[in-house]
Amino acid sequence: MVRSLSLVLLLGCSFAAAPSAPPVQPTTTRTAIRTDYRTLELQSYQLMLAKKFAEARQPLDVVYNATRADVRTRALVLNHAILDLGRPVFVMRALKDLLSYLAAHSEEDELATNVLGSCLDVASAKPELQQSELWKAGIAEWQKRDSALETAHGQHRWGTKWLTDQEFADLKAKLEESNKVMEVQDGRVKEAYKQLDDAVIRRNGADAKLPPFELPQASSWHQVFHGHWVDGPGYHDHTVSGVYRQGAYFIGGGGYGPGTEDAAVAVREDAPPIELNASASAEEKEQLNKAVKKAKYEFNDQMKRRYELLRARPTPVWPTQYPPVSPFEATTQPYSKSPGPTTKGAR
Numbered sequence: 001m002v003r004s005l006s007l008v009l010l011l012g013c014s015f016a017a018a019p020s021a022p023p024v025q026p027t028t029t030r031t032a033i034r035t036d037y038r039t040l041e042l043q044s045y046q047l048m049l050a051k052k053f054a055e056a057r058q059p060l061d062v063v064y065n066a067t068r069a070d071v072r073t074r075a076l077v078l079n080h081a082i083l084d085l086g087r088p089v090f091v092m093r094a095l096k097d098l099l100s101y102l103a104a105h106s107e108e109d110e111l112a113t114n115v116l117g118s119c120l121d122v123a124s125a126k127p128e129l130q131q132s133e134l135w136k137a138g139i140a141e142w143q144k145r146d147s148a149l150e151t152a153h154g155q156h157r158w159g160t161k162w163l164t165d166q167e168f169a170d171l172k173a174k175l176e177e178s179n180k181v182m183e184v185q186d187g188r189v190k191e192a193y194k195q196l197d198d199a200v201i202r203r204n205g206a207d208a209k210l211p212p213f214e215l216p217q218a219s220s221w222h223q224v225f226h227g228h229w230v231d232g233p234g235y236h237d238h239t240v241s242g243v244y245r246q247g248a249y250f251i252g253g254g255g256y257g258p259g260t261e262d263a264a265v266a267v268r269e270d271a272p273p274i275e276l277n278a279s280a281s282a283e284e285k286e287q288l289n290k291a292v293k294k295a296k297y298e299f300n301d302q303m304k305r306r307y308e309l310l311r312a313r314p315t316p317v318w319p320t321q322y323p324p325v326s327p328f329e330a331t332t333q334p335y336s337k338s339p340g341p342t343t344k345g346a347r
Helices: 002-017 029-049 053-065 074-085 088-103 110-123 127-131 133-153 165-204 220-227 240-247 263-267 282-312
Strands: 156-158 161-163
Touching (some): 053 074, 074 110, 110 133, 133 156
């Protein structure tokens, strides 16, 4: 009896000392997160295919921000850059992200090279951006990759377009002819400005001399890009900002761009009014005014002609939209954060 009781007590103690079974873990949060991010990336891709770019941005931003830069896939980087390309305020971010990705992927990539070129073209609308180290790095990377593509395929490139030897020769001839025409027109513009300056001085006196005039020059992007094809001076600023910079030299606007009614007055607009040539008769003043007005119109006409020649010049086409890259070509991404709320506008 005593032995039986002892055995029962011993077995009871053994069961009490046995460790409890570990709780069953839910089927992993990490796997669920990866699935959610995959869903968001696919959702963004489908919206881009449907050209619903505004709706595609938020889900892809969520995925992009949750993924370390060193493990972002080609599809993720390029699709995010393509969306940024459609918003000029974010184009430098796209440039930075592309350079980071391309630094780790030296293999040929025509689409990435094209998107990089489009980013540089959009950013060229702001000359101040061209002084940054990021801009210079972008130019260098694009030149290296564009030249490598030409060498590998034995053809020439013009923007995102491939050219045969004959097409390239024809294009080069057109650009060289355009340089000659622009050189003549620039001489006419400078002469017209000199005539305007002389007319203002005759009317208002030497103190009213117009400020020094310099013709608008091509942005560094267009100098580099077109310099790849034709030697000689650059007349290639075909961006919207370039047009405005050209228009800023128009006197009186004339419907072609911003300007002042009288550049000579604008120079001294903060000074107290001074009556110059007070001894001139009313008839002489009227003639002097007519001479200034005539010179002003001539200058505006020559600048308008220069602008028209610039617009007619062959220029490469840099798209601001590209077809998205399928996320199915990408490897599994090590997502590590919660995806948060789904995008507001995407369905």
